[in-house]
Amino acid sequence: MSKRTEKTIVDIAEELGLSVSTVSRALNDHPNISARTKEKVKKMARKLGYRPNAMAAGLRNNRSKTIGLLVPRISMFFPATIGTVVQNKLQEHGYNVIICQSNDSYEQEVALTNTLYSARIDALAVSTTLYTTDFSHFDIFKDNNIPLVFFDRVPKNYDVTIVKGDDYLGGLTVTQHLIEQGCKDIVHISGPLTCSLYVERVAGFKHALQQHKIPFKKSRVFYQELTRDNAWQACEKIFAQQPYPDGIFAANDTTAIAILEYCRKINVRVPEDLKIVGYSNDPRAEIIHPGITSVDQFPAMMGERVAEALLDLMQQPRQTPQRHAAEMVPIQLIKRASSEVKVNKRKKSQ
Amino acid sequence: MSKRTEKTIVDIAEELGLSVSTVSRALNDHPNISARTKEKVKKMARKLGYRPNAMAAGLRNNRSKTIGLLVPRISMFFPATIGTVVQNKLQEHGYNVIICQSNDSYEQEVALTNTLYSARIDALAVSTTLYTTDFSHFDIFKDNNIPLVFFDRVPKNYDVTIVKGDDYLGGLTVTQHLIEQGCKDIVHISGPLTCSLYVERVAGFKHALQQHKIPFKKSRVFYQELTRDNAWQACEKIFAQQPYPDGIFAANDTTAIAILEYCRKINVRVPEDLKIVGYSNDPRAEIIHPGITSVDQFPAMMGERVAEALLDLMQQPRQTPQRHAAEMVPIQLIKRASSEVKVNKRKKSQ
DNA sequence: TCAAGTAATGCAAACGTTTGCATTTCTGCG
DNA sequence: CGCAGAAATGCAAACGTTTGCATTACTTGA
Numbered sequence: 064m065s066k067r068t069e070k071t072i073v074d075i076a077e078e079l080g081l082s083v084s085t086v087s088r089a090l091n092d093h094p095n096i097s098a099r100t101k102e103k104v105k106k107m108a109r110k111l112g113y114r115p116n117a118m119a120a121g122l123r124n125n126r127s128k129t130i131g132l133l134v135p136r137i138s139m140f141f142p143a144t145i146g147t148v149v150q151n152k153l154q155e156h157g158y159n160v161i162i163c164q165s166n167d168s169y170e171q172e173v174a175l176t177n178t179l180y181s182a183r184i185d186a187l188a189v190s191t192t193l194y195t196t197d198f199s200h201f202d203i204f205k206d207n208n209i210p211l212v213f214f215d216r217v218p219k220n221y222d223v224t225i226v227k228g229d230d231y232l233g234g235l236t237v238t239q240h241l242i243e244q245g246c247k248d249i250v251h252i253s254g255p256l257t258c259s260l261y262v263e264r265v266a267g268f269k270h271a272l273q274q275h276k277i278p279f280k281k282s283r284v285f286y287q288e289l290t291r292d293n294a295w296q297a298c299e300k301i302f303a304q305q306p307y308p309d310g311i312f313a314a315n316d317t318t319a320i321a322i323l324e325y326c327r328k329i330n331v332r333v334p335e336d337l338k339i340v341g342y343s344n345d346p347r348a349e350i351i352h353p354g355i356t357s358v359d360q361f362p363a364m365m366g367e368r369v370a371e372a373l374l375d376l377m378q379q380p381r382q383t384p385q386r387h388a389a390e391m392v393p394i395q396l397i398k399r400a401s402s403e404v405k406v407n408k409r410k411k412s413q
Numbered sequence: 414m415s416k417r418t419e420k421t422i423v424d425i426a427e428e429l430g431l432s433v434s435t436v437s438r439a440l441n442d443h444p445n446i447s448a449r450t451k452e453k454v455k456k457m458a459r460k461l462g463y464r465p466n467a468m469a470a471g472l473r474n475n476r477s478k479t480i481g482l483l484v485p486r487i488s489m490f491f492p493a494t495i496g497t498v499v500q501n502k503l504q505e506h507g508y509n510v511i512i513c514q515s516n517d518s519y520e521q522e523v524a525l526t527n528t529l530y531s532a533r534i535d536a537l538a539v540s541t542t543l544y545t546t547d548f549s550h551f552d553i554f555k556d557n558n559i560p561l562v563f564f565d566r567v568p569k570n571y572d573v574t575i576v577k578g579d580d581y582l583g584g585l586t587v588t589q590h591l592i593e594q595g596c597k598d599i600v601h602i603s604g605p606l607t608c609s610l611y612v613e614r615v616a617g618f619k620h621a622l623q624q625h626k627i628p629f630k631k632s633r634v635f636y637q638e639l640t641r642d643n644a645w646q647a648c649e650k651i652f653a654q655q656p657y658p659d660g661i662f663a664a665n666d667t668t669a670i671a672i673l674e675y676c677r678k679i680n681v682r683v684p685e686d687l688k689i690v691g692y693s694n695d696p697r698a699e700i701i702h703p704g705i706t707s708v709d710q711f712p713a714m715m716g717e718r719v720a721e722a723l724l725d726l727m728q729q730p731r732q733t734p735q736r737h738a739a740e741m742v743p744i745q746l747i748k749r750a751s752s753e754v755k756v757n758k759r760k761k762s763q
Numbered sequence: 764t765c766a767a768g769t770a771a772t773g774c775a776a777a778c779g780t781t782t783g784c785a786t787t788t789c790t791g792c793g
Numbered sequence: 794c795g796c797a798g799a800a801a802t803g804c805a806a807a808c809g810t811t812t813g814c815a816t817t818a819c820t821t822g823a
Contacts, residue, residue, distance in 0.1 A: 069557070069809095071808095071809055071810085072809070072810070073809075073810095081772080081773085082772065082773045082774075083773090083774095083809090083810085083811095084772075084773060084774075084775095084811080084812075085771080085772055085773070087809095087810065087811060087812085088772090088811090088812090091811085095769095095770060095771060095772085096771070096772080097770080097771060097772090100771080100772085112553075114527070114530055114531055114553065115531050115809090115810085116472070116531065116533060116808085116809050116810070117528075117531045117532045117533065117810095118468045118471045118472045118477060118532070118533050118808090118809080118810090119472050119778090119808070119809035119810040119811090120809075120810050120811075121468045121778095121810090122466070122468045122469050122472050122777095122778050122779065122780090122808090122809080122810075123777075123778050123809080123810045123811045123812085124778080124810085124811060124812090125778075127468060129511070129532070136497060137487060137493060137496060137497055137500070137512075138490075138493040138494055138496070138497040140488075143487060143488040143493055144488055146487060146488070146512075147486060147487055147488040147514065150487070150512070150513070150514055151514065151516065154513070154514075154521075154525070159511050159513070159528060159529075159532060160511065160512065160513070161479070161509050161510065161511050161512075162487075162500070162510065162511075162512040163500070163504070163509070163510070164497065164500055164501065164504075166501065171504075175504075177464070178467075178509060179509075180464055181464055181465050181466065181467045182467045182468070182479070182509060183466060183467065183468050203462075203464065207419070320700065346697060347696060347697055347700050350670065350697050350700060350701045351700045351701065351702070352701070352702040419779095421778095421779055421780085422779070422780070423779075423780095431802080431803085432802065432803045432804075433779090433780085433781095433803090433804095434781080434782075434802075434803060434804075434805095435801080435802055435803070437779095437780065437781060437782085438781090438782090438801095438802090441781085445799095445800060445801060445802085446800095446801070446802080447800080447801060447802090450801080450802085465779090465780085466778085466779050466780070467780095468778090468779080468780090469778070469779035469780040469781090469808090470779075470780050470781075471780090471808095472778090472779080472780075472807095472808050472809065472810090473779080473780045473781045473782085473807075473808050474780085474781060474782090474808080475808075
């Protein structure tokens with residue numbers, strides 16, 4: 064009810080006839096404050112309902128105990144999982160996390176980077192927009208030696224700490240798998256090439272084809288934002304004319320699911336007529352029928368690594384220029400029915 | 414590269430031979446600064462690479478331009494969607510959002526509430542833990558007239574602004590639907606009753622039974638955390654002995670999905686032998702086969718409302734004690750195959 | 764009892780803004 | 794040219810901490 068004044072350490076000091084410095088140190092368990100004083104101070108703090116003002120402290124010692132997490136969107140499975148893990152881990156270490164979403168807009172990303180800097184966050188973790196090719200808005204962080212970690216969607220040619228999945232291997236593995244399952248004419252629906260991770264998956268895709276002497280046809284690769292609508296449109300092109308492909312490698316599961324639905328509509332059987340593989344191992348991939356083969360990117364592990372990298376960098380003294388590690392999180396192909404070879408044609412197994 | 418000093422408005426002032434106050438006002442577009450001066454100041458600011466220090470400003474005028482969002486977890490569909498919307502909307506208005514997750518732990522919730530207060534956030538939106546029945550840790554916010562909004566999982570008997578779904582109606586509607594579809598022996602898997610929203614769904618459930626003169630049996634209601642594992646265990650009890658129920662109302666979709674899987678395992682046909690309805694209209698409910706009837710809670714709308722409520726409250730002068738509205742977001746039953754009445758038994762429709 | 768050494772406390776500046784009030788500079792008009 | 798009033802600028806305090814250094818209070822041993 065007392066909405067008059069917020070209590071400060073000054074109030075505690077006055078109440079106790081001590082100096083503010085003593086109170087401050089007592090609250091922070093500074094070694095040369097006597098146990099008795101600490102006791103008294105803390106008791107009075109509780110009694111007065113004192114709450115530390117993080118902004119004041121932050122201003123004074125130039126650290127906000129807050130870190131920033133900047134992602135395209137938080138409602139998608141993959142970034143959400145990473146966010147969860149990073150959050151929890153940093154929370155344990157006494158940091159707050161400001162989560163921001165760029166909504167895949169470059170302008171928003173730039174604007175948010177600036178506000179986050181203004182908030183004087185102690186570190187920043189970023190997964191960029193699909194269209195970010197200029198990274199200079201992050202320079203302020205580098206120039207001031209503020210820990211900066213990129214994950215998943217990471218920059219090319221920008222010297223910085225990176226945690227990413229093995230996208231080349233992912234693309235390679237998926238394609239090899241499809242080929243092993245008997246596919247000879249494979250479509251790849253990729254994200255835009257402005258995003259390096261798709262470049263690498265495409266590279267893996269090409270390499271696998273080459274290994275098996277299958278020609279790479281430009282017309283069988285689509286570069287687009289991986290939304291449901293776009294997937295649907297791509298399908299209309301793909302199935303506008305024969306021959307139909309016998310395998311599709313979709314660079315995310317949303318796309319894979321949309322394709323599956325499209326196939327159901329036009330009576331193309333999966334996996335008999337067409338095998339589909341997605342990416343990221345979204346929970347929906349497991350639940351849909353038939354289950355969709357996908358690539359697990361171990362988001363929890365990636366989150367852990369990001370958090371560790373941040374904590375690590377924050378530990379180093381601000382002066383020393385950062386050493387920039389590049390960590391690779393493994394991937395694993397999760398085989399499901401959508402890419403199975405059916406020996407005899409039963410409509411429903413089990 | 415110049416990692417020496419952060420530029421401040423003092424630097425700008427010196428460089429230009431102006432006073433700090435003028436510079437400050439110029440940067441904030443204060444009316445009685447001449448256009449020419451503003452121009453000069455902003456140009457110099459750019460030239461020096463000046464970045465405002467939000468903590469200093471915040472300390473001075475006691476507002477951080479940051480709001481807090483405290484939820485059980487951000488990786489679940491429903492809170493994630495709300496978070497996304499709230500985030501974007503507040504971002505538009507120049508606020509940062511600190512998202513915190515309590516992981517459904519009461520202790521964490523209390524701790525986080527305190528750190529958020531220490532960060533001097535300008536407003537707080539909360540969806541509580543399943544087990545929060547004591548809300549006194551939020552008193553600080555009320556006592557200091559800091560906007561406080563609860564959503565989805567909201568307190569009972571705690572005077573505060575609330576945005577929630579119509580859970581009573583939800584429970585009622587689902588149950589009526591099941592009865593209309595011919596169910597006579599319905600199991601309800603509810604969350605713990607420490608959370609008022611489940612209390613209301615149960616009330617709706619009971620009322621519908623009563624309307625149709627179906628007796629309410631305690632043994633047919635389960636109160637538990639709505640995880641996959643718990644759902645599985647409940648199933649083992651439910652199907653340990655005959656008679657099996659002919660309808661199950663699960664209070665979330667994770668549970669509904671788990672039940673569906675269990676049924677597949679033990680060869681109970683859905684919807685022929687058993688009809689299932691979930692809650693929240695998770696994307697998975699649509700994708701699984703058969704599709705699961707569920708209740709859409711319009712999370713985007715709820716997010717909008719929460720954001721509006723926050724902005725609204727922040728507009729009011731701090732002195733006036735808040736008026737506490739309680740908004741009800743509508744619900745809608747989304748009918749799918751899991752509760753369909755099958756006229757003749759075709760295994761696959763269309 | 765006193766000096767020396769250690770333990771505990773206090774002083775005051777600093778962090779980078781904002782803002783009420785005072786002061787200076789301009790403008791237009793008689 | 795002088796003056797009133799408006800427009801633009803400056804001064805200095807305040808926001809709530811932390812911290813280097815100075816000071817005071819204790820302890821101990823001779």
